[in-house]
Amino acid sequence: MKYRRFGKTNFDVSEVSLGTWQLGSKWGDPFSEKDAQATLEEAFDQGVNFFDTADVYQDGESQRAIAKFLKGKEDKVFISTKIGRRMDPHVASGYTEKNITKYVEDCLTNLDVDALDNVLLHCPPTHVFYNPEPFFALDKLKKEGKIKNYGVSVEKIEEGMKALDYDISSVEIIYNMFRLRPAENFFKMAKEHDVGIIARVPLASGLLTGKYDLNTKFGQNDHRTTNRHGEEFDAVETFSGVDYATGVKAADELKQRLGAGDKLAAMALRYILMSDAVSTVIPGASKPEQIERNVIAADYPAFTHEQMGIVEDVYDKYIKDPVHYKW
Template identity: 30%
Template sequence: MRYKRLGTSDLEVSVVGLGTWAIGGDFWGSVDDRRSIETIQRAIDCGINLIDTAPAYGNGHAERIVGEAIKGRRDKVIIATKCGIVREGPRFIRNLKPESIRKEIDESLKRLGVDVIDLYQIHWPDKNTPLEDTVNELVKLRQAGKFRYLGVSNFDRKLMEEITSMTEVVSLQPQYSLLERGIEKDVLPFCQERGIGILTYGSLGAGILTGKFKEKPKFEQGDNRDKFYPFFREPLWSKAMQLVDVLREIAEEVGKPVAHVAINWVNQQDGVTTALVGVKTPAQAEQNAGAGEWELSQEQLERIEAAYKKIFGSEDMN
């Protein structure tokens, strides 16, 4: 496994990170908690040391499962969680008010069973709360020793400029993959200039870039990824399939899974620290970790880029 320093922090994180949205059990279909724990532990055994979670994933369920899985292994992992998305029944409410964050962080610490969170991230912006109020509270919580480093998720360049003028931010977690490249225009260059690390989510395009789908899938009850990601709808679906064919060719050449090609493309983009990848089984965790053992050649990267431009042209993928 390769490791990179996350932004200006002293955190050395695996280039393949573990995303836990799927194990929350309320968005990606049914999950088995025992298997989820085994999956996290297998990921750790394979060298993945960054585990990214959030209270919003299963209304605290993913955090509880992570907490169970890391018992006796705390020294082997870097724990990243989030604040700012509060559940009210089926609704997701953005709330970055200071009193809400104070409550959230204490609940996260308890569910995770840790004394301190390594990376605490604002999950989504909240336009109803002044960012300064949020930052002031987060600074106090960091000074109180509840978390070590501050990161943000889903911030555009304007918000990045705003928050970095107030306090140090070591990372941004945006959606980024071969199917969603919107950050390349302005937010990625901003982070590169400032030495801010990038943790990508959706790195495999909701599973499309693994090559496992030969036709448009019909997801089980409770698996709503096609509502969140637009790639399952035309015309993006057909174009994604053309791109996957190119990834499959390269995968066959190097004798690796298609998912490795997609993960390594993300990881080899300038400024990216870690590709977060969601998994539901120990076998998936082990396979994805293997992407951290090798890299694409320059020729392969150029071939993927040429194919992307031919298939998608200059279309905005947002």
């Protein structure tokens, strides 16, 4: 494993880390505490020291599983947790000091720690970024010692840029072979502010594994079945906002032209790490055997100029219009 400085936090985080949305459960399936602990321990054994979670993941089970795993490792790992999506309805007016404080205190309880390493507002409505109250509330919690750092998880480039007005340490943003726009201007701005970048949805909900075709069926409760057009939550999350059939075609062409074989997923993660603005990439895993599939990306050779051009060419051909202009 290789490590990178995580912005102004000065913590060196693993290039390939772990997103815990699926921890101990495939999408829509019951949570397994045993699988969760085994997955976390395997990740740690493979050099992963950054774990991304949220208070809504598995209704808090993700955080509570991490709390058990964390014992004795507090100074060796960095836990980033998101807050805000428990709000129902999820509206800008709900991002008050009172609510933010409550969410942070609940996370402290779930994770069983005295202070949170990093708190991210969890893809709040765009209007929140133009209201300083939630950020001032986070400043206050930082002064009180309840959080060490804070930042935002965003859907749109605009939101990430606006968040740089505040004392944030990190931005979590969708960046992958099917979402190249963040690298145009935003990454440069983040580096200038010494803000760490967490690349989320790195495999476009599995499209960039190259294993799916037009006949692939997902589970009845899987968001890849139920949220393709934003029926349940933001459309940008599922398949990175890419039309499924189009994504299958694009992934097939990438696999062929890059000569990826069955290693497209690892190559997709390595592509993200080609940007020195990215601190870490957070693919998910529901079982320990999936960890090695992710972490091998850190040891893959750098993309050649020709390979970088292939990714851009496929993006321009299949993805750019309309995805590039939406988010």
